Amino acid sequence: MKKHLLSAGDLSRDDAVRVLDTAAELLGVAQRPIKKLPTLRGRTVVNLFFEDSTRTRISFEAAAKRLSADVINFSAKGSSVSKGESLKDTALTLQAMGADAVVIRHHFSGAPHRLAAAGWTNGAVVNAGDGTHEHPTQALLDAFTMRSHLMPDGGTGSDLAGKNVTIVGDVLHSRVARSNALLLHTLGANVTLVAPPTLLPVGIDAWPVRTSYDLDDSLEGADAIMMLRVQHERKNASYFPSAREYSRRYGLDTTRMNRLPDHAIVLHPGPMNRGMEITADVADSGRSVIVEQVTNGVAVRMAVLYLLVSGATNEEGEGS
Amino acid sequence: MATPDDVSDAATDPVRTVLDAGEISRALTRITHEILERNHGSAEVVLLGIPKRGVPLARRIARRMGEVEGREIRSGALDVTMYRDDLSLKPARALAHTETPDDVDDKIVVLVDDVLMSGRTIRAALDALGDLGRPRAVQLAVLIDRGHRELPIRADFVGKNLPTALTEKVRVRLSETDDVEDAVGIVGSVAGGAA
Numbered sequence: 001m002k003k004h005l006l007s008a009g010d011l012s013r014d015d016a017v018r019v020l021d022t023a024a025e026l027l028g029v030a031q032r033p034i035k036k037l038p039t040l041r042g043r044t045v046v047n048l049f050f051e052d053s054t055r056t057r058i059s060f061e062a063a064a065k066r067l068s069a070d071v072i073n074f075s076a077k078g079s080s081v082s083k084g085e086s087l088k089d090t091a092l093t094l095q096a097m098g099a100d101a102v103v104i105r106h107h108f109s110g111a112p113h114r115l116a117a118a119g120w121t122n123g124a125v126v127n128a129g130d131g132t133h134e135h136p137t138q139a140l141l142d143a144f145t146m147r148s149h150l151m152p153d154g155g156t157g158s159d160l161a162g163k164n165v166t167i168v169g170d171v172l173h174s175r176v177a178r179s180n181a182l183l184l185h186t187l188g189a190n191v192t193l194v195a196p197p198t199l200l201p202v203g204i205d206a207w208p209v210r211t212s213y214d215l216d217d218s219l220e221g222a223d224a225i226m227m228l229r230v231q232h233e234r235k236n237a238s239y240f241p242s243a244r245e246y247s248r249r250y251g252l253d254t255t256r257m258n259r260l261p262d263h264a265i266v267l268h269p270g271p272m273n274r275g276m277e278i279t280a281d282v283a284d285s286g287r288s289v290i291v292e293q294v295t296n297g298v299a300v301r302m303a304v305l306y307l308l309v310s311g312a313t314n315e316e317g318e319g320s
Numbered sequence: 321m322a323t324p325d326d327v328s329d330a331a332t333d334p335v336r337t338v339l340d341a342g343e344i345s346r347a348l349t350r351i352t353h354e355i356l357e358r359n360h361g362s363a364e365v366v367l368l369g370i371p372k373r374g375v376p377l378a379r380r381i382a383r384r385m386g387e388v389e390g391r392e393i394r395s396g397a398l399d400v401t402m403y404r405d406d407l408s409l410k411p412a413r414a415l416a417h418t419e420t421p422d423d424v425d426d427k428i429v430v431l432v433d434d435v436l437m438s439g440r441t442i443r444a445a446l447d448a449l450g451d452l453g454r455p456r457a458v459q460l461a462v463l464i465d466r467g468h469r470e471l472p473i474r475a476d477f478v479g480k481n482l483p484t485a486l487t488e489k490v491r492v493r494l495s496e497t498d499d500v501e502d503a504v505g506i507v508g509s510v511a512g513g514a515a
Contacts, residue, residue: 001412018414025399025415034451037402306402311412 001307004116004125008136008183016186017159020144022303023296024156029066030299039310040069043100048090049128050076050106055270055294056128056138060103063301069309072097087111091120099123101309109133124308132173138269139179141300143187145293146224149265161188166218168194168250169228169277170239172201176269177228181209194218196250198239215250219259226267227252227277243276253279257287265289335491335505339480344463344502347479348377351461352384354477359428362388364456366424367395370433370445371416376496377463378432394421398431398452403444424453430477434492436462439473464504466490480504 001015011019029035045064049057057073064071074094076082081090087106094102101124104112109131116125129135147155150163165184171177171193184191185208192210193200204211212218219225230246240246257266266278266288274280283290339347359365362385369378378395386393399416401407431445442460449458461477466484484490488508493500 022415025417028418032452036451038447039402039407307412310407312408312410 003308004112004127005136005304005308006112006116006125006127007134008139008179008186011136011183011186013159013186013188016140016143016183017157019140019300019303019307020147021156022307023140023144023299024148024154026302026306027296027299029302030295036066036068038068039306040064040067040100043069043309044072044098045069045101045103045305045309046072046074046094046097046099046123047128048074048094048102048104050081050104050111051129053105053129055297056105056135059294059297060126060128060137060301060305062298063305064101066298067302067305067310069100069305072099087115088118088120091115091118095121095123101126101305103128105129107131126304126308129175131175132178133175134179134182135175135269136179136183137297137301137304138176139183140304141293141297142176142180142226142267142269143183144296144300145267145289146189146265148296149289150223150263159187159189160184163189163223164192164221165189165224165226166192166194166222167226167228168215168218168252170199170230170234171195171204171228172199172239173231173234174228176226180226181207185209192218192222194250196240196246215252215256216259219256220261222260222264224265224267225252225260226269227272229269229271230273230277247276251277251279252282254281254285257282257285260287267293270294335507337503337505338482339464339504341502344479344504347463348380349384351477351479352381352388355381355430355459355461356385356388358459358476362391362393364428366420366422366427366429366455367393368398368420368424368429368431368449369395370431370441371397371399373492373494373497374431374433375416376494377434378430379496381430381432381461395432396420396422398445398448400441400444400448403447405440405444418448418452420452424449424455426454426456428457428459429455430459430461432461434462434494435464435466435490436460436473436475436478437466437468437490439469439471442473443471463492464490482506 002010047060061071103126105128111130112125112127151158167177181191194212194215235243268290367378367382369375375397382393382395396419399418401413401415459476462475463479464482465475465478466482488506491505491507493503
């Protein structure tokens with residue numbers, strides 16, 4: 001595995017399966033009376049959040065704390081960033097404090113890559129969402145959730161070969177869709193992206209996916225369906241005529257859910273707009289694994305931090 | 321994984337076999353009876369194997385114990401990877417499965433491993449066990465004790481004491497994990513290592 005986790009595309013099939021298998025073992029820790037492992041004792045994990053986030057930041061914080069790491073939370077609001085400090089100076093400050101891992105969320109695509117490549121920090125950089133680019137740990141937790149439901153015996157050791165995953169919504173602005181498309185393809189799944197033409201990015205032909213403009217055409221064969229959040233700022237930006245029309249054509253309601261195969265599961269990266277891309281009935285139905293995704297998120301992020309931070313880096317160790 | 325002296329590749333060095341399948345089987349039978357004798361039966365005993373080869377050994381002891389006691393006895397597994405003290409010296413390792421057949425609180429936990437050397441794996445196992453509960457007592461059963469302890473740890477039940485040089489490696493092969501016949505051998509050079 002590489003030193004940093006910047007893109008879901010950096011993970012080979014074996015790397016990805018390794019993260020998922022590790023997460024499967026770590027999920028058991030949450031059920032124990034003592035939910036803590038001593039593995040990262042004395043290591044420091046910095047959560048560097050330039051953009052608002054509840055679940056991702058809390059999830060990373062819980063993951064690092066369960067591994068006994070010291071956690072420093074940094075959010076741009078109320079920090080020197082609001083006084084105009086650059087990413088570089090912020091990073092150098094964190095480096096001087098001895099960060100072993102930097103979990104970064106930034107509103108600009110490529111900020112984590114800049115941080116990792118510029119040599120401002122010696123720690124492992126984990127992309128927790130950058131602009132409209134990628135969100136690799138979200139893709140890992142989605143894949144983990146799908147694998148535990150769709151593959152026999154909880155899927156340990158296996159990938160998602162042959163499974164059909166439909167991702168619906170604002171693909172254009174969605175880092176979740178981008179990371180999922182890359183990772184699910186690596187794991188052998190067939191990905192279909194469904195969106196209005198205005199919300200599919202230019203150059204989508206180069207992605208390893210099928211695309212469709214019609215949700216009703218893409219339901220029958222799906223093993224898993226993932227609804228993407230429609231971001232509020234897009235609602236009045238002429239990507240679609242009205243929220244009601246979007247909801248009617250691309251929202252998941254009970255009628256559409258009932259057309260899915262019996263074993264199919266419904267995912268959503270959160271936060272949900274109930275009544276917009278997903279109805280409340282569907283979100284609260286037995287098919288929905290949305291709450292489980294949050295639980296799995298902590299285990300997956302523990303696995304990522306363990307694999308990136310705990311061992312010797314590959315240059316020092318004896319390989320693989 | 322639990323044995324620092326494990327050689328996983330098909331070693332080209334000559335292997336001196338010190339225990340064959342029959343001897344391993346007899347040693348495990350003896351250990352089973354010793355565990356039962358020491359603990360006045362199996363009622364309070366929980367067997368936990370340390371991956372990877374301690375797990376099938378614990379399973380074999382559990383089967384023998386079940387035959388003697390006339391009831392089904394299940395063993396568990398205790399992965400110690402996250403508790404090791406040498407994690408930062410090597411690239412991150414894959415985790416093995418932890419499962420306990422029973423609550424360990426107030427029980428007598430018998431840890432089972434294939435080779436005891438430095439004692440560091442067992443130190444990690446004691447820490448891991450402490451996070452699962454509070455056993456009344458912890459005992460240790462190993463197939464091979466090869467010496468070279470680095471911590472004040474000893475085994476309660478030993479299949480065979482095997483004095484070795486540090487340049488030698490002890491190689492345990494079990495049918496469950498290695499797809500070959502059970503055997504314990506010594507690999508490596510020591511002067512006058514006649515077969």
